[in-house]
Amino acid sequence: MGLKPNVVFVLGGPGSGKGTQCERLSRELGYVHLSAGELLRQARESGSEEGALLDEYLREGRIVPVELSLGLLRKAMIASGGTRFLIDGFPRNQDNLDGWERIMGKEADVTCVLFLECPESVLEARLLHRGLSSGRSDDNLESARKRFRTYVETTLPVVEHFQSCGLVRRVDGSQDMDTVFANTCAALSDAMEREVMAATRAQIEAATDNDTAAYAAMCCDDATGAGCTGSAAIALKTPADVETWGSKGASANAAGTPFELLNPRMQIMGNVALLSYLRQNGGGDAGREAAVEETRVWLGKGGRWRLKHLHCSAIKSAQP
Numbered sequence: 001m002g003l004k005p006n007v008v009f010v011l012g013g014p015g016s017g018k019g020t021q022c023e024r025l026s027r028e029l030g031y032v033h034l035s036a037g038e039l040l041r042q043a044r045e046s047g048s049e050e051g052a053l054l055d056e057y058l059r060e061g062r063i064v065p066v067e068l069s070l071g072l073l074r075k076a077m078i079a080s081g082g083t084r085f086l087i088d089g090f091p092r093n094q095d096n097l098d099g100w101e102r103i104m105g106k107e108a109d110v111t112c113v114l115f116l117e118c119p120e121s122v123l124e125a126r127l128l129h130r131g132l133s134s135g136r137s138d139d140n141l142e143s144a145r146k147r148f149r150t151y152v153e154t155t156l157p158v159v160e161h162f163q164s165c166g167l168v169r170r171v172d173g174s175q176d177m178d179t180v181f182a183n184t185c186a187a188l189s190d191a192m193e194r195e196v197m198a199a200t201r202a203q204i205e206a207a208t209d210n211d212t213a214a215y216a217a218m219c220c221d222d223a224t225g226a227g228c229t230g231s232a233a234i235a236l237k238t239p240a241d242v243e244t245w246g247s248k249g250a251s252a253n254a255a256g257t258p259f260e261l262l263n264p265r266m267q268i269m270g271n272v273a274l275l276s277y278l279r280q281n282g283g284g285d286a287g288r289e290a291a292v293e294e295t296r297v298w299l300g301k302g303g304r305w306r307l308k309h310l311h312c313s314a315i316k317s318a319q320p
């Protein structure tokens with residue numbers, strides 16, 4: 001099975017800093033940032049037949065039917081080619097949530113919900129200030145108050161739903177931008193760890209399936225592998241490189257064998273993740289048994305985790 005898209009929902013009142021934080025997170029941590037509100041504004045401007053209807057919804061601070069917002073999000077997710085998403089301003093009500101679960105529930109994994117908390121007085125001041133230059137028809141006091149009411153009545157219950165699933169990471173959005181960013185990064189660390197584990201599993205599955213193209217697609221252009229051969233690091237970029245690598249460390253890649261990643265240790269530094277584990281290939285009747293210490297260095301960029309380097313120990317045990 002390939003890698004499912006990993007999604008972080010970013011919620012908070014209007015003006016809580018969702019767009020500001022997502023823009024920086026996407027730049028520094030390599031996520032694809034998609035703003036539901038921005039996609040709707042673009043759709044309104046595109047001259048489509050829904051334009052006039054959208055204009056009314058946006059001015060009134062009402063939430064548009066999920067078919068429309070999720071349709072735009074889904075298209076943008078596919079067009080981005082990424083697997084790691086910050087989805088900003090969605091799901092904003094029960095209709096959004098139901099639509100997501102119906103259409104995307106099996107297609108994507110929600111790793112966490114980043115929730116920026118901010119008092120209404122701060123939000124109002126920010127939106128009025130933003131209104132001086134944003135050109136947004138809803139950055140005025142009347143629309144801001146309507147949007148805040150909509151947020152309290154319809155979005156907070158969605159946050160409570162995610163809270164009961166243990167997915168909410170709360171960050172005080174009223175602090176200065178750098179402090180909010182630092183707290184946001186810390187709040188995302190466990191979600192990022194899960195993304196890296198999922199990417200690692202998907203890449204090992206590609207190896208055990210002999211899917212060298214899928215494996216290579218998860219590598220950086222300058223990726224290298226070292227260890228198994230006892231010689232210098234070799235390039236790990238093209239399917240042919242992966243083939244060469246596999247043939248040298250064949251026992252650890254016994255075709256179709258199930259595997260376990262034991263004792264994983266992970267360190268995340270910005271958009272770099274370092275993961276070490278003992279990879280145990282159980283084979284049972286199906287194949288050989290082998291254990292290898294592996295360290296993978298992953299780089300988060302362009303909306304994906306890409307392998308930068310793989311180091312393997314010698315095979316610790318193998319049965320013919």
Ligand SMILES: Nc1ncnc2c1ncn2[C@@H]1O[C@H](COP(=O)(O)OP(=O)(O)O)[C@@H](O)[C@H]1O
Nearest residue numbers: 014015016017018019020126130175176177180
């Ligand atoms: N931590 C912060 N402190 C002060 N102003 C902020 C902060 N975060 C965002 N802003 C400003 O507040 C306004 C709203 O931020 P934005 O990111 O657009 O919010 P949202 O996407 O949640 O509506 C913007 O003008 C932005 O520059």
Ligand SMILES: Nc1ccn([C@H]2C[C@H](O)[C@@H](COP(=O)(O)OP(=O)(O)O)O2)c(=O)n1
Nearest residue numbers: 014015036037038061062063064089090092
């Ligand atoms: N899931 C969504 C997200 C936004 N919208 C609409 C309604 C919102 O008032 C506007 C603007 O949302 P956006 O997230 O860009 O901005 P604010 O958080 O309100 O500042 O877009 C929607 O209908 N459905």
